[in-house]
Amino acid sequence: MLILGFAVRNRLLKHSCLVLCSLITFAYLTSCGTDEELTESGQGAAFDQLWSGVFNRCGSCHGRDVSGTEGGPDLTDKSTFTAMLLGKTGDDYPEWTTFAVNQENCVDKSFIASGRSSQSLVVAIFDSQVASNMGCDVKDHTEPSQNISISSSQLQTLKDWIDEGP
Numbered sequence: 001m002l003i004l005g006f007a008v009r010n011r012l013l014k015h016s017c018l019v020l021c022s023l024i025t026f027a028y029l030t031s032c033g034t035d036e037e038l039t040e041s042g043q044g045a046a047f048d049q050l051w052s053g054v055f056n057r058c059g060s061c062h063g064r065d066v067s068g069t070e071g072g073p074d075l076t077d078k079s080t081f082t083a084m085l086l087g088k089t090g091d092d093y094p095e096w097t098t099f100a101v102n103q104e105n106c107v108d109k110s111f112i113a114s115g116r117s118s119q120s121l122v123v124a125i126f127d128s129q130v131a132s133n134m135g136c137d138v139k140d141h142t143e144p145s146q147n148i149s150i151s152s153s154q155l156q157t158l159k160d161w162i163d164e165g166p
């Protein structure tokens with residue numbers, strides 16, 4: 001009787017452990033999956049806002065069939081915009097020869113350095129103070145011939161988005 005009781009309890013213990021372990025594994029996997037998706041696409045409300053207000057204009061010069069910036073990142077597509085720039089430098093685009101010639105000392109700087117807006121060229125092209133700290137000759141995109149206007153609140157959204165680690 002004592003042995004039987006022990007066996008039942010033991011099995012119960014095993015069973016509840018199994019259930020608990022599965023639950024923990026499931027919770028871990030699902031939370032991980034969501035994080036991964038957000039990181040990969042760089043999407044979210046802030047990015048949506050930046051895309052429709054600012055970034056949707058980049059592709060007219062940084063794309064597949066444009067002349068002047070050939071071989072560089074293709075910024076025409078919302079779904080791949082972040083992937084083209086995040087953690088990348090000019091060294092990742094060796095065919096982008098005009099960049100190497102015109103902004104020579106910028107080729108080893110990050111386009112988007114996750115968590116570090118003050119070290120990201122995507123910010124520097126709009127912010128002269130950030131540009132002066134990049135340690136290279138940054139192409140100011142607010143002036144002719146880029147003429148991209150960005151409001152101070154959009155610029156802040158851009159910095160926050162990068163600092164939060166896209």
Ligand code: HEC
Nearest residue numbers: 054058061068069098099102103106121122138139145146
């Ligand atoms: C009117 C054309 C034009 C538009 C629009 C444009 N760019 Fe550029 N961009 C250039 C040129 C030209 C360069 C210099 C490199 C070269 O000559 O190939 C450049 C360089 C850059 C660089 C490197 C800057 C440096 O000095 O190291 C980044 C980053 C960049 N562009 C991002 C963007 C983003 C993001 C947008 C959209 C908000 C954008 N560009 C829109 C023409 C353009």
